[in-house]
Amino acid sequence: MGLEQKLGNMGIVTMSAEKAINWARSNAIWPMLFGLACCAIEMMSTQASHYDMSRFGMELMRASPRQSDLMIVAGRVSRKMAPTLRHLYDQMPDPKWVIAMGDCASCGGVFNNYAVVQGVDEIVPVDVYVAGCPPRPEALIDGILKLQDRIKKEPLTKWN
């Protein structure tokens, strides 16, 4: 059987550029390899073979912010780390998204003190908050799927 039979005579498929680009964006999010505390252990197991984040188009954790689209803030952000985190965020190319993973990154968690930023949304804009201390890999994957849904619905006028 030749290729012609397999593909059939499909001719031209038309769709909006908005939809096509959003589809491409949402299914190839490359997260940044960036863990701050114990949540990073769950993030690693999400990435590893048992939960396998690459099923959702995230096979690559990039060690450089210049190659990544998504920053998963995994852990509490100390006041000393905050400028570095913002610096990394600024280095990421647009379009970029942020997931606050766990209670500490979302609102400070149990660390209601002078040393820890009370929610990473004080320094970077957060798209999805994942609750849990730490969240299980399923919860993080759910957060990522929520983010993908959100990216798919992003109108052209809101693109960066």
Next chain:
Amino acid sequence: MESQKKFAMSPSILAELGDAVSETQIFRDEVTLLCPKHRLLEVLQALRDTQQFDMFTFATCVDYYPGEPRFGILYQLYSTTRNIRVRVKVMLSGNDRSVPSACSVYHAANWPEREMYDLFGIHFEGHPDLRRIMMPPGYEGHPLLKENPAKVEEVAFSFNRARAWEDKPHPQE
């Protein structure tokens, strides 16, 4: 193992330190030597050179606010040859937050003293590099002093949720 209590009461240590130690406290076989701050280095030097306290374990600070004297500076020493420990304690007034640096006797005191400076604002005279170690360089104040609030943010319940939300810093993008 040599008893720490026996060590604290031994004639050699009493003769060595003499009136440099104002009080010897023994609690559950833990020995604490209290000394005035101008004789701290003398005591540490004597313990290191003649009593074989060759290892500096840690140094820390206690804030006894509103008590006076307000601060207690603690130096914990260990003798690897004799397997005994001793604690040297200096009490400081809240109005005079300076103490001689132990760096000249024990090099390991460098970072613990920086930590005490950072978190309690104790000034160590003669310290080679007295700057912040825990908090970022631009931080103002000394966070572990008792006059600071224990929490930085009001915990939001249903009755105060609106107010707590208003107080939260929100980013401007």
